[in-house]
Amino acid sequence: MADTLVLAVESSCDETAAAVVANGRTVLSNIISSQIALHTLYGGVVPELASRKHIENINPVIEAALREAGVSLAQIDVVAVTNGPGLVGALLVGVAEAKAIAWAAGKPLVGVHHIEGHVCANFLEHPELEPPFLCLIVSGGHTHLAVMKDYGEFEILGRTRDDAAGEALDKVARAVGLGYPGGPKIEKAALSGRPDAIPVPRGKVDDHPYDFSFSGMKSAVLNELNHAAMTGQTLSQADVAASFQQAVIDVLVSHAMRAAQDLGEKRLVLAGGVAANKALRAALEQACRSRGMTLYRPSPVYCTDNAAMIGSAGYYRWKKGRRDRWDLNAVPALQLGE
Amino acid sequence: MKIIGIESAALVASAAVVDGDAVLAEYTLNHKKTHSQTLLPMLDESVRMAEGDLGTVDAIAVSGGPGSFTGLRIGSATAKGLGLALGKPLVHVPTTAAMAYGLYGCRDLICPLMDARRGQVYTGLYTFDGSGRMLTLREPWAGDPEEVLEEIRARGGKAVFLGDGVPVFRGRLEAALGEDALFAPPHVSRQRASAVAALGLVLLREGKTVDAAEERPEYLRVSQAERERSERLRGGAG
Numbered sequence: 001m002a003d004t005l006v007l008a009v010e011s012s013c014d015e016t017a018a019a020v021v022a023n024g025r026t027v028l029s030n031i032i033s034s035q036i037a038l039h040t041l042y043g044g045v046v047p048e049l050a051s052r053k054h055i056e057n058i059n060p061v062i063e064a065a066l067r068e069a070g071v072s073l074a075q076i077d078v079v080a081v082t083n084g085p086g087l088v089g090a091l092l093v094g095v096a097e098a099k100a101i102a103w104a105a106g107k108p109l110v111g112v113h114h115i116e117g118h119v120c121a122n123f124l125e126h127p128e129l130e131p132p133f134l135c136l137i138v139s140g141g142h143t144h145l146a147v148m149k150d151y152g153e154f155e156i157l158g159r160t161r162d163d164a165a166g167e168a169l170d171k172v173a174r175a176v177g178l179g180y181p182g183g184p185k186i187e188k189a190a191l192s193g194r195p196d197a198i199p200v201p202r203g204k205v206d207d208h209p210y211d212f213s214f215s216g217m218k219s220a221v222l223n224e225l226n227h228a229a230m231t232g233q234t235l236s237q238a239d240v241a242a243s244f245q246q247a248v249i250d251v252l253v254s255h256a257m258r259a260a261q262d263l264g265e266k267r268l269v270l271a272g273g274v275a276a277n278k279a280l281r282a283a284l285e286q287a288c289r290s291r292g293m294t295l296y297r298p299s300p301v302y303c304t305d306n307a308a309m310i311g312s313a314g315y316y317r318w319k320k321g322r323r324d325r326w327d328l329n330a331v332p333a334l335q336l337g338e
Numbered sequence: 339m340k341i342i343g344i345e346s347a348a349l350v351a352s353a354a355v356v357d358g359d360a361v362l363a364e365y366t367l368n369h370k371k372t373h374s375q376t377l378l379p380m381l382d383e384s385v386r387m388a389e390g391d392l393g394t395v396d397a398i399a400v401s402g403g404p405g406s407f408t409g410l411r412i413g414s415a416t417a418k419g420l421g422l423a424l425g426k427p428l429v430h431v432p433t434t435a436a437m438a439y440g441l442y443g444c445r446d447l448i449c450p451l452m453d454a455r456r457g458q459v460y461t462g463l464y465t466f467d468g469s470g471r472m473l474t475l476r477e478p479w480a481g482d483p484e485e486v487l488e489e490i491r492a493r494g495g496k497a498v499f500l501g502d503g504v505p506v507f508r509g510r511l512e513a514a515l516g517e518d519a520l521f522a523p524p525h526v527s528r529q530r531a532s533a534v535a536a537l538g539l540v541l542l543r544e545g546k547t548v549d550a551a552e553e554r555p556e557y558l559r560v561s562q563a564e565r566e567r568s569e570r571l572r573g574g575a576g
Contacts, residue, residue, distance in 0.1 A: 041567065048407060048561035052554075055411055059418050059551035073423060089408050092374055093415045099378050100419025104392055326378040 005069075006318070007076045007101070008311035009062065011094030012086025012114050013140075014045045015304065016057035020069035020076070021311030024319070027124055028069035030301070030308040033057040036181060044170070044180045051089035058097050065307070073105050080314020082307075083111035083324075084334025085141065091330035099326055110314045111324045114305075115142050115336050116152060118271040120316070121302040121309035129296055134265040136256045138280070139272035140166035140183070143252075144336065145210045145259050148269070151316035154337045157259055158210025165248050166274045168214035172221050176240045186241045187277050193242030198224050198235065200247035202254070210259055217247055249283045257287050269296045276303035340390075341542060342381070342398045342420065343535025346373040346413035347405025347433040348452055348502055352531035353381035355390050356539060363388035364532045373412045381416075395426060397547060399538025401529060402430040403556035404460035404478050405452060410555035421550025428553045429538040429546065433529065434478045437500055438464035439537040440526035446496040447475070451503030454480050459503045460558060461486050463493075472537075480558045483507045487514045496520055500527045 003022040010017040014035040020028040035053045039045045066073060081098035084091060095111075102109040119135050131151060137144040143160040163171070166183050173182030178189055200220050205211040221244050228235045256268055268288055274280060275297055288295040302309060340362075343354040351373045354364035363384035367376055385392065400417035403410045421428045437450040443466050452460040459482075463475040476489065483503075490497045491514070499511060500522035511519045521527070541547075560568075 042563050046561065046563040049563060051407070051411055052557075052561070055414055055418075055554050058415065059422055062422060063551065089411065092408060093411055096374060096378075096412045096415035097419040097422075100416045101423045103378055103382060104420050104423035326382050327375040329372075329374045 004077045004315060005071060005075060006078045006080050006311040006315045007062070007065065007073070008080040008307040008314055009094045009098040010082045010117070010305060010307040010310045011054045011058065011090050012082045012084070013090060013305060014039055014050050015306070016054050016061050017305060017307035018062040018065035019307035019311045020065055020071060021308055021315060024120070024312045024315030025123055025127060027308045028071070029065045030306055031061050031064045031068065032306055033061050040180055043174065045087070047087045047089050050087060051093060054090055054093035058093060062097070073101070076105070076107055078110055078314060078318045079107045080110045080112050080310050080318070082114045082117065082310050083328055084113065084331035086114055086332060088330050088332040091332065095328060095330045099328060103326055108318065109324045109328060110317045110322050111328050112310045112313045112317060113334055113336055115139070115144070115272070116154070117309040117313045119148055119269065120312035121271060121298040121306070122269050122296050123312045124302055124308055125298060126296050129269070133267045133269050134260055134263060135269040135271055136252060137272045138165045138252060138270070138274035140164060140170060142272060143212045143214070145255055146336070147263070152313070152320060156336060158208065158212065158255065160212040160214060161205055162213055162215035163218060165212070165214055165252065168218045169245070169248065169274070171218055172240070172244045175222055175225055176237050178237060178241065183274055183277065186245050187279065189238045189241035190245045190279065193236060193238030193240070195242045195246035197239035198243040200243050202247055202251050210255055212251060212255065214248065217244070245279060249280050252280065253283050253287050256284065257291065260291070260293060266292065267294050267296060271298065273304050276300040339396045339539060339542065340394055341429070341535045341538050342395055343531035343538060344377070344381070344398065344413045344417045345401040345436070345529045345531040345534050346377050346409045347401045347403060348409060348529055350529040351376045351380065352529060353377060353384050354531035354535045355384055355388055356532060356535035361532045362390065364530065366530055368528055371409065373409055377412060377416055392424060395424060397427050397429050397538065397542050399429040399431050399535050400553065401433045401436055401534045403433055404454070404480060404558040405433050407557055410557065414553060414555050418550045418553055421553070427547035428550050429541050430548050430553055431534045431538050431541065432462065432478055432556065434460065434462035435464065435472070435474065436534040436537050437529055438462070439472055440530065440533045441498055441500070441522060442466065443470055444498060446498055446520070447490060447493060449486065449490065449497050449499050451486070451499055451501040451507060453503045453506050457482065459483055459486065459507070461503070463489065478556070478558060483510060487511070490515065498522055502528065
């Protein structure tokens with residue numbers, strides 16, 4: 001059977017990305033235009049500027065994806081695009097562009113959930129991996145423990161009640177003067193800090209062992225910083241970073257291991273931008289190994305926002321019969337499973 | 339020559355196909371700002387009902403701003419996607435110029451007024467010469483309605499106003515200009531994709547096209563974050 005080629009577009013936050021993926025598994029091209037340098041000037045992602053950058057970058061990025069894959073638009077079978085969740089103005093650029101391309105080229109259109117894409121990033125490098133499996137999704141906007149029951153079908157076991165893990169890392173990074181992007185800055189600073197230097201509670205939600213709460217943990221760190229400032233002490237950035245990062249990792253690992261044990265799961269799939277954090281990967285590797293479990297995780301390039309993962313998710317949605325109409329909209333708070 | 343027109347700069351969403359000297363199809367909606375959901379279905383409907391063949395389209399004309407930032411980007415990304423997929427150039431048509439072009443042949447001042455919030459308008463000044471050529475007397479700008487009135491009084495004569503800024507500022511315009519203030523009738527009082535396409539054809543014949551990759555909206559305003567940052571930097575320097 002001939003390969004099914006998906007052209008995928010992703011613009012939900014601060015990366016403009018396009019990719020060509022064959023059969024949901026093989027990456028023929030994966031182009032990412034990052035806006036980090038721009039947003040660094042403002043200490044975080046500025047939605048209006050992100051949207052303006054997407055407009056400037058989107059055609060060259062898509063053209064590069066086709067060129068690098070060595071295919072013409074005519075050879076593409078499906079056009080997939082992230083239609084949520086994310087920044088609405090940013091999403092709209094990719095959605096309008098992808099719809100116009102699909103319409104003009106006479107190709108079917110498939111909207112993709114950004115987080116489903118993050119999970120599917122694992123299919124790009126692990127050919128043997130098939131659902132059902134347990135997954136831990138950790139990003140700037142999301143913290144979910146879920147079971148992918150079948151392609152595109154999720155059962156959510158737990159989610160964060162307040163901040164996402166990456167969001168809490170960003171806020172602590174800002175408070176301690178590390179700036180944007182917070183996650184990578186914390187990870188780097190933590191390398192030279194003591195993880196037990198500052199007491200940070202391990203957040204939990206009563207009666208909901210799979211749900212997360214990072215807000216109280218973040219507040220504890222902010223209180224320590226305030227207290228230190230008032231008493232004329234200086235806390236080391238490295239110690240704050242190491243202590244908070246360790247606390248976040250401990251919570252993520254313990255929740256995931258508890259779910260694995262309860263469900264009798266022998267595999268854990270890690271996904272999302274924070275999955276690129278080496279300390280988190282190492283802690284999960286160790287926890288899985290000691291329980292005879294296998295950890296699946298994408299390479300760092302597929303952890304951050306990219307379109308290849310959208311191409312994989314789009315392929316499986318298309319295979320199950322999903323077709324979107326020309327009125328497909330950007331949905332900033334799209335729920336997993338919608 | 340056949341050209342597609344895309345308009346989503348303000349409350350109006352509109353799609354049109356213009357072939358030579360006539361509009362083949364046009365779909366215009368002035369109802370709620372859900373351009374992401376309406377624009378492409380409207381173009382799809384227009385092309386299907388006119389039994390249009392996309393292969394024969396020469397260019398895509400897009401209303402390029404000023405206007406709502408998000409609205410402009412929906413139109414821009416749609417036009418860029420069409421240009422990429424069809425391998426055709428785009429024509430960037432200033433939104434206010436396309437609005438003025440609806441009043442073809444008018445020798446008075448033509449003054450499109452788009453409500454730009456914060457008490458301001460997006461506007462420009464146009465007229466037609468004796469040979470039917472549209473002249474841009476002042477390029478689009480974002481400003482106070484008072485500034486527009488001063489400019490019109492300085493030039494003298496009658497002025498035809500149109501756009502969604504008219505209902506907002508009509509009282510002030512009439513008070514200031516009296517009988518010299520005229521107001522466009524409904525069929526030309528708001529944005530229309532057929533006007534974008536028609537003026538786009540003129541520009542296309544003059545060779546004024548833009549590569550789909552290069553096209554971007556003319557916002558006329560920097561983002562709030564950039565404005566605040568430059569104010570901060572100025573404050574820091576002073």
